[in-house]
């Protein structure tokens with residue numbers, strides 16, 4: 001059958017669908033289907049990481065069971081840029097770095113907030129708009145045992161969630177960040193600086209989200225906004241985040257992924273060592289039933305170019321995919 005569409009419109013549609021195929025988190029990534037199951041005894045042959053029951057190979061390794069190639073030893077490299085280049089994996093981006101690299105970037109993050117003590121939030125208005133003012137949550141919704149990971153000095157719970165939705169209720173709030181005690185000491189505008197928060201029973205945890213401090217199926221709701229690019233190991237953080245939410249519990253999440261490294265990522269990596277590809281985020285988000293999803297990145301991502309972001313609210317599925 002001949003198309004009746006003008007050629008220019010056809011060209012536009014082809015380009016548009018190409019764009020969607022590449023950059024929308026709603027399309028299932030072919031790379032996921034080839035990843036082998038892990039857990040219950042199989043540990044990816046020592047050359048990969050078991051992330052929500054799938055093997056993601058280490059830099060240098062590839063193949064279904066990560067048996068092709070050899071895992072690189074990047075941590076012994078002295079030069080930071082050489083180390084960061086070494087940790088990059090063609091299929092998954094930079095999903096983890098060594099402890100030393102992470103500590104160096106964390107110290108820079110702490111210095112940044114120490115120098116900017118007059119700030120009172122971290123782009124909260126942008127996040128409120130990205131989440132459409134949390135319209136996916138019903139009026140007066142009870143969020144039960146609630147946690148925010150990588151909460152920073154100001155928390156998105158305070159600066160965006162409860163500011164735009166004061167009707168929401170909680171049983172308890174757990175705030176966690178590896179820099180938590182430094183923020184309490186050095187950020188006078190931090191809403192938890194005196195150890196209390198929103199007049200709700202609050203637990204403060206000074207730890208990275210990789211630490212196994214939270215049990216499985218513990219929380220009714222977990223929020224994590226704009227944290228992943230700062231962590232040491234995105235696989236472990238996302239695996240923990242998924243585990244700690246009760247089946248049927250809520251995830252409120254924002255982060256970014258990169259497919260084309262058009263910006264100066266090595267320089268940017270001094271603050272943000274982790275840059276994952278879409279496939280990593282997709283394997284995580286597919287474990288949740290979508291209640292809200294906005295694939296438009298933030299202004300910052302558009303300015304930088306090459307980055308994509310997602311605002312996501314979902315319910316943890318009973319079955320693991």
Ligand SMILES: C[S@@+](CC[C@H](N)C(=O)[O-])C[C@H]1O[C@@H](n2cnc3c(N)ncnc32)[C@H](O)[C@@H]1O
Pocket residue numbers: 106109121122149150151152153154155156176177178179207208209210224225226227230231232233237
């Ligand atoms: C850009 S700030 C965002 C803070 C907060 N989520 C917000 O949006 O206001 C990133 C935060 O991630 C924290 N972070 C770094 N490594 C982390 C890790 N391994 N686990 C959890 N948080 C981490 C940093 O200390 C920092 O507070």
